[in-house]
Amino acid sequence: MxxxxxxxxxxxxxxxxxxxxxxxxxxxxxxxxxxxxxxxxxxxxxxxxxxxxxxxxxxxxxxPDPRMVLDPANFKCSDSLKKHLRHFCQDPESELLVDADFGAVVRACATSKRKDQDGTWITHEIMEAYTALHEQGHAHSIAVAHQGQLIGGLYCVSFGAMVFGESMFSYETNASKLALAALSAWCLQNQVSMIDCQQETAHLHSLGAAPIPRTEFLAKLQTSLNPSTIERPWTFNKTILAHWL
Incomplete structure (x- = not known):
């Protein structure tokens, strides 16, 4: 050993x-x-x-082996979530904010209470390290806001044509799912075929993610790190959610 x-x-x-x-x-x-x-x-x-x-x-x-990943094309947008998406898109007081306040999204993820979990893995050191990645253009936040207040969101990492999901938070029902739906739609538009979800959970399964062997993940990662044509910075808004409607 x-x-x-x-x-x-x-x-x-x-x-x-x-x-x-x-x-x-x-x-x-x-x-x-x-x-x-x-x-x-x-x-x-x-x-x-x-x-x-x-x-x-x-x-x-x-x-880890296996590695939990989400093919954006397999994102499960249920009928009830589609109804929520439609209302969100039609509501003039609702916004999807991309990289508008990365720190606020990370802090919200760090302080959100989660079932069967004490404390958080998002330490101050983690916040500083991912903020540095954000400043370099490799970490991004997608926030869901209503009347100017954050109600859900996620942050992720991106290199080449590869996206690594990190953490989500939700203060209202389906708010984090809206952010993931937006990220999945953006990935489909930009030929990103895999979102790394890292750890296997029932919640991720319910959203369409599935485990794959580590060897397969690493092989796909290496091909995805090639220079990509993805435009930087990320500039999409809630209109991207029309993909699921």
């Missing part, structure tokens, strides 16, 4: 294919670091690895 690698500031990430699951008791854990060093988060995503840990822990870097 190989050992889990401790990473220094300039150390490369291990290849998840050749250094997969060094400790069977924690499947998917590939490396550990004392903190998130500058530039490390971008390198991790392009290697198929992401951080997931809690306060007072070292930074834990993961590449």
């Amino acid at each position: 190989s050992q889990i690698i401790w990473l220094g500031p300039q150390d490369p990430f291990p290849d998840p294919l050749t250094h997969a699951d060094p400790d069977p008791s924690v499947p998917g854990l590939v490396a550990v670091s004392e903190r998130i060093y500058p530039g490390q988060l971008a390198r991790a995503y392009q290697t198929g690895i992401f951080p997931w840990y809690s306060d007072n822990q070292p930074v834990l870097w993961w590449s």
